[in-house]
Amino acid sequence: MSELASGFESGTAPERANELACVMLAAGGSRRFGDCKLAQPLQPGCSVLQTSLLELVCFSSNNGLNAPKVVLGAYQAKLADLLLSFEPKVKMVCNPDWQQGISTSIIAGLQAAVYQGNSIDHQGYDSDDSKPCEHKQAQQLPSQQSKQQAKQQAKQLSANQIKAVLITLGDQVAIRSDDYQRLFDAYKQSGQICASRYRDQLGVPAIFPYSAFSKLMQLEGDKGAKAIIKQAQLHGKVTEVPIANAQFDIDTPTDLQLWLASKER
Numbered sequence: 001m002s003e004l005a006s007g008f009e010s011g012t013a014p015e016r017a018n019e020l021a022c023v024m025l026a027a028g029g030s031r032r033f034g035d036c037k038l039a040q041p042l043q044p045g046c047s048v049l050q051t052s053l054l055e056l057v058c059f060s061s062n063n064g065l066n067a068p069k070v071v072l073g074a075y076q077a078k079l080a081d082l083l084l085s086f087e088p089k090v091k092m093v094c095n096p097d098w099q100q101g102i103s104t105s106i107i108a109g110l111q112a113a114v115y116q117g118n119s120i121d122h123q124g125y126d127s128d129d130s131k132p133c134e135h136k137q138a139q140q141l142p143s144q145q146s147k148q149q150a151k152q153q154a155k156q157l158s159a160n161q162i163k164a165v166l167i168t169l170g171d172q173v174a175i176r177s178d179d180y181q182r183l184f185d186a187y188k189q190s191g192q193i194c195a196s197r198y199r200d201q202l203g204v205p206a207i208f209p210y211s212a213f214s215k216l217m218q219l220e221g222d223k224g225a226k227a228i229i230k231q232a233q234l235h236g237k238v239t240e241v242p243i244a245n246a247q248f249d250i251d252t253p254t255d256l257q258l259w260l261a262s263k264e265r
Helices: 048-062 076-086 103-116 145-160 177-190 210-217 226-234 253-264
Strands: 021-026 040-042 069-072 091-093 164-169 193-198 201-209 238-242
Touching: 021 048, 021 103, 040 048, 040 145, 040 253, 048 076, 048 164, 048 177, 048 210, 069 076, 069 103, 076 091, 103 164, 103 210, 164 177, 164 210, 177 193, 177 201, 177 238, 193 226, 201 226, 210 226, 226 238
Parallel strands: 021 069, 021 164, 069 091, 193 238
Antiparallel strands: 164 201, 193 201
């Protein structure tokens, strides 16, 4: 078997629910929106991020999982304020390298899912959102990962009993807890990457077994998990789960207005 194919060998179904970690990415700069899109209200008292996170927390609680990790970077103070009411059911994670791309948030979330010590509390955030988030407990993540470092860290991750990670996005407002459950059920059957199928493409939310951890740790720049899903698909190592709700996200003010209008019908 080639080195590429061996990196996507099927894992085994988790023996305990806590072997699945949940990570929500919420560190982006909202360039296309022009403001903090995740803080925009969808209904009184509930923002974009809060709406998305409620469903993930519901799924996590129903399955007895550890608290989901929410990776923050840009607008960290504003979003941390919105998440205070979720603690201790969620853990906020600081990604000081968020400007270097989504890959750094995936790495930060994967590390935090195992090494509980680099989760941070609200006091760890600077009140100035223009500054990188810093905290004495926050692990300073390298912007580049060598293959050897990635392999070593991946072994450490699997050794800590986290056998799979669910990665999702904070702006996917249509995803429901049932959608996460369908992904988890598919993973328990296959033990391999389980990705959402929508609009004739595969993407997140997706569950990655420990056999894909080293590839997640090697991501660089603004390349996200889709690249790993596509590679694995070429080797028949992906279980596709139709999730139409995954096609909806909030990237622009127009997206937000269209979503709000759809809820008024």
